[in-house]
Amino acid sequence: MTVEISIVDGAVDDLESLHEWLTSEDSLRGRVHKGAVVPAPDEMGALSDSLVVALSSGGAVTxxxxxxxxxxxxxxxxxxxRVSVTRTGRTVEVDASNFADAHQVIAEALGNADGERADAPAQG
Incomplete structure (x- = not known):
């Protein structure tokens, strides 16, 4: 499952900070990449505006x-x-108003992509 995560509202360095935070997790190392951005014809390049995360096991999802x-x-x-699950098109947003439920909101969005709970043990 591929998940895209972007900063809807925050500081300029938030996406880089999140990238560093996620790649410091052993179970996510090698799964997190900066999203590709196509620059406009008159631009030399553009900064990434999202992270793309490849998740396969229940442990990685959790x-x-x-x-x-x-x-x-x-x-x-x-x-x-904003967290978007590519395969299902499901998107959730997390901010100060729902941080208390953030883990559950994100896990449900991710778990629904496979039709099972995100904290369910990996099959295999």
């Missing part, structure tokens, strides 16, 4: 939901993030 929640709480109250 680690992702936990890491995003911890990072968001660390940056609160000035950040709002």
């Amino acid at each position: 680690a992702f939901a936990s890491a995003v929640t911890a990072w968001a709480r660390h940056r609160a109250p000035r950040v709002k993030i």
